[in-house]
Amino acid sequence: MSTSETTVESLVGGEYKYGFVTDIDTEVIPKGLSEDVVRLISAKKGEPAWMTEWRLDAYRRWLKMEEPHHWGNLSYPPVDYQDIIYYAAPKNVKPLASLDEVDPELIKTYEKLGIPLREQKLLAGVAVDAIFDSVSVATTFKESLAKEGIIFCPISEALREHPELVRQYLGSVVPVNDNFFAALNSAVFSDGSFVYIPKGVRCPMELSTYFRINTANSGQFERTLIVADEGAYVSYLEGCTAPKRDTNQLHAAVVELVALKGATIKYSTVQNWYAGDAEGKGGIYNFVTKRGKASEDAKISWTQVETGSAITWKYPSVILQGDRSVGEFYSVAVVNGRQQADTGTKMIHVGKDTRSTIVSKGISAGQGNNSYRGLVKVLPRATNARNYTQCDSMLIGSRCGAHTFPYIENQTSTGRIEHEASTSKIGEDQIFYLKQRGLNTENAISMIVNGFCKEVFKELPMEFAVEAQKLLGVSLEGSVG
Amino acid sequence: MLEIKNLQAKAGEKQILNGISLTVNAGEVHAIMGPNGSGKSTLAQVLAGHPAYEVTGGEVRFEGQDLLDMEPEERAQAGVFLAFQYPVEIAGVSNAYFLRAAYNEIQKARGKEEMDPIDFLDLVEEKLKLVEWGPEIMSRAVNHGFSGGEKKRNEILQMAVLEPKLAILDETDSGLDIDALRIVANGVNKLRRPDNATIVVTHYQRLLNYIVPDHVHVLAGGRIVKSGGKELALELEAKGYEWLTEEAVTA
Ligand SMILES: Nc1ncnc2c1ncn2[C@@H]1O[C@H](COP(=O)(O)OP(=O)(O)O)[C@@H](O)[C@H]1O
Ligand SMILES: [Mg+2]
Numbered sequence: 001m002s003t004s005e006t007t008v009e010s011l012v013g014g015e016y017k018y019g020f021v022t023d024i025d026t027e028v029i030p031k032g033l034s035e036d037v038v039r040l041i042s043a044k045k046g047e048p049a050w051m052t053e054w055r056l057d058a059y060r061r062w063l064k065m066e067e068p069h070h071w072g073n074l075s076y077p078p079v080d081y082q083d084i085i086y087y088a089a090p091k092n093v094k095p096l097a098s099l100d101e102v103d104p105e106l107i108k109t110y111e112k113l114g115i116p117l118r119e120q121k122l123l124a125g126v127a128v129d130a131i132f133d134s135v136s137v138a139t140t141f142k143e144s145l146a147k148e149g150i151i152f153c154p155i156s157e158a159l160r161e162h163p164e165l166v167r168q169y170l171g172s173v174v175p176v177n178d179n180f181f182a183a184l185n186s187a188v189f190s191d192g193s194f195v196y197i198p199k200g201v202r203c204p205m206e207l208s209t210y211f212r213i214n215t216a217n218s219g220q221f222e223r224t225l226i227v228a229d230e231g232a233y234v235s236y237l238e239g240c241t242a243p244k245r246d247t248n249q250l251h252a253a254v255v256e257l258v259a260l261k262g263a264t265i266k267y268s269t270v271q272n273w274y275a276g277d278a279e280g281k282g283g284i285y286n287f288v289t290k291r292g293k294a295s296e297d298a299k300i301s302w303t304q305v306e307t308g309s310a311i312t313w314k315y316p317s318v319i320l321q322g323d324r325s326v327g328e329f330y331s332v333a334v335v336n337g338r339q340q341a342d343t344g345t346k347m348i349h350v351g352k353d354t355r356s357t358i359v360s361k362g363i364s365a366g367q368g369n370n371s372y373r374g375l376v377k378v379l380p381r382a383t384n385a386r387n388y389t390q391c392d393s394m395l396i397g398s399r400c401g402a403h404t405f406p407y408i409e410n411q412t413s414t415g416r417i418e419h420e421a422s423t424s425k426i427g428e429d430q431i432f433y434l435k436q437r438g439l440n441t442e443n444a445i446s447m448i449v450n451g452f453c454k455e456v457f458k459e460l461p462m463e464f465a466v467e468a469q470k471l472l473g474v475s476l477e478g479s480v481g
Numbered sequence: 482m483l484e485i486k487n488l489q490a491k492a493g494e495k496q497i498l499n500g501i502s503l504t505v506n507a508g509e510v511h512a513i514m515g516p517n518g519s520g521k522s523t524l525a526q527v528l529a530g531h532p533a534y535e536v537t538g539g540e541v542r543f544e545g546q547d548l549l550d551m552e553p554e555e556r557a558q559a560g561v562f563l564a565f566q567y568p569v570e571i572a573g574v575s576n577a578y579f580l581r582a583a584y585n586e587i588q589k590a591r592g593k594e595e596m597d598p599i600d601f602l603d604l605v606e607e608k609l610k611l612v613e614w615g616p617e618i619m620s621r622a623v624n625h626g627f628s629g630g631e632k633k634r635n636e637i638l639q640m641a642v643l644e645p646k647l648a649i650l651d652e653t654d655s656g657l658d659i660d661a662l663r664i665v666a667n668g669v670n671k672l673r674r675p676d677n678a679t680i681v682v683t684h685y686q687r688l689l690n691y692i693v694p695d696h697v698h699v700l701a702g703g704r705i706v707k708s709g710g711k712e713l714a715l716e717l718e719a720k721g722y723e724w725l726t727e728e729a730v731t732a
């Protein structure tokens with residue numbers, strides 16, 4: 001390995017800026033999981049009886065399932081599910097009359113994270129639901145959205161205020177027994193966001209949820225449900241961070257998207273959970289099930305920028321149920337240090353003339369290991385289905401790895417599936433070329449990496465694109481000079 | 482402006498430059514010729530600071546500064562520009578974005594104001610004329626999918642925008658048809674000023690019909706084996722390199 005390659009490697013991996021802990025009075029329940037714990041969570045949320053039963057059903061199914069430990073291209077010690085706190089909430093979170101009532105410590109926390117919650121400082125054009133450990137602490141712009149008939153609130157509140165709507169769709173895309181982590185989430189999820197966009201309404205602003213894990217040894221199990229009624233449009237953003245801790249923390253979320261006839265849902269994630277230190281100590285285990293179901297002429301688009309977590313296991317998927325529905329997946333996954341990511345998508349073509357696009361950009365640095373795993377499945381009824389997959393990997397240094405596992409199942413003779421893949425090493429020659437034009441190594445790498453990710457970044461909403469570029473800037477920032 | 486004394490360099494275990502001495506003054510054009518593998522590109526890359534080459538002896542001063550002690554970007558900021566024999570592709574980064582970033586880095590290093598995208602486009606518009614290009618080229622990714630000729634022309638465009646004090650052109654003529662050659666040479670000639678200097682590295686005499694050098698040096702076996710005026714290039718064209726390389730081997 002040449003010297004400049006070492007410099008390149010040391011460059012990736014700047015300081016994690018969000019690793020602080022908020023000192024706040026927190027109510028936690030004892031570690032461990034049982035039917036009583038499930039009942040307790042449900043009671044704390046004031047849920048209807050059917051919901052408690054729904055959770056218990058999920059819990060009983062989960063008990064019979066096995067953790068998919070050797071399934072992904074990942075390795076980690078077994079998780080002790082009795083050693084996790086399943087519910088932690090800052091005390092004194094009551095329904096708020098206004099955001100001015102939010103605990104100042106929390107306001108400060110979100111400000112440090114770049115998410116202003118005070119009305120006067122709200123991000124223009126973005127409504128935020130802030131989730132701290134197990135509960136939602138603030139939701140902005142709720143009233144102005146309500147004028148359009150849009151519901152944007154914590155899912156715990158939706159269960160109380162709009163139980164029929166939640167009951168109709170919860171688990172309709174990701175059944176409780178879908179997989180080990182989804183079943184666990186269904187049993188113990190404590191909060192998350194609920195969105196409903198009425199027929200024909202175009203949501204006038206970006207909706208956004210910001211997740212923060214604070215309490216040590218706690219898991220975060222959030223649940224997001226987004227329903228876009230016929231012809232509706234919504235763009236939704238999700239961001240996440242966690243303090244630096246030297247033990248691993250579990251994040252097992254479920255996100256369900258329902259796009260009814262002619263509706264469009266655009267879901268963007270910038271995931272920056274704590275990734276652990278250079279030796280691989282600590283960090284978030286991110287086991288997430290994200291899936292959308294698209295009816296006739298509907299469109300679901302996932303865009304993700306994954307830079308954090310010790311382990312990422314995540315396959316945002318689209319069931320192209322209705323004829324002419326469209327599914328998209330744009331992804332940038334960065335691994336560095338000892339990070340491992342096994343991520344990709346599933347596009348299930350059920351309806352006729354359905355189209356899907358997959359663009360995956362994997363960046364591996366340090367001793368990170370990045371795997372793309374994607375399934376394109378075309379069912380017999382899905383005549384004239386189209387898929388285009390492009391899967392590019394970039395290696396920074398020589399101790400990291402990139403792998404692609406594309407699975408294709410075409411059960412029609414008319415389906416057309418195209419797959420392109422490339423692997424490139426960020427080259428000494430590219431860096432030298434840019435340096436010869438006056439850029440320093442850091443800026444040179446950042447320019448090359450941003451160029452590599454461009455097709456994905458251009459799918460992100462404007463403000464988020466800038467965020468994402470900065471985030472890559474941060475993870476590529478380093479100690480040179 | 483540039484003073485090279487007994488410069489020696491190697492790549493891996495291979496010794497390539499075996500003691501090169503050369504002085505270039507402001508306002509001059511020097512041509513460096515020589516057969517394939519004689520070390521022409523190595524000399525160019527060493528002057529620009531490519532990390533694959535290790536300097537094993539000698540010194541280089543650029544405007545009184547120790548050039549070999551500077552990072553490649555510091556050399557660029559000080560006014561050294563290399564037009565690459567094989568320009569590198571950068572996917573997803575537009576020519577406009579890249580060139581403005583480079584321009585601003587150099588401005589900053591010179592203690593000048595950075596330029597915003599709108600003003601920069603005005604500046605580029607002028608420079609594009611020099612290489613007879615329209616503005617479309619600015620929105621294409623840097624050298625990505627460019628033909629060999631377009632890549633060379635793009636190097637000259639960058640040189641025009643960055644206005645170096647010392648430009649080193651490494652085989653900028655290779656792979657160009659006669660029209661492109663004329664455009665490139667024309668561009669270089671228009672950029673000549675009394676306060677800058679150019680080193681033209683070439684295998685063929687052809688380019689020197691368009692860019693007339695003040696001095697011609699012949700490189701063989703990592704040494705300058707002969708120097709002369711522009712007529713030396715014609716002599717090489719007629720006689721080939723063999724008579725000089727033999728001298729070099731026996732020397
Ligand atoms: N990075 C390198 N590693 C190893 N050998 C090299 C490297 N660069 C050049 N060489 C060798 O050095 C000699 C001179 O190469 P070069 O400077 O490219 O010659 P020219 O430009 O005159 O054709 C050649 O034998 C070439 O193979
Ligand atoms: Mg050469």
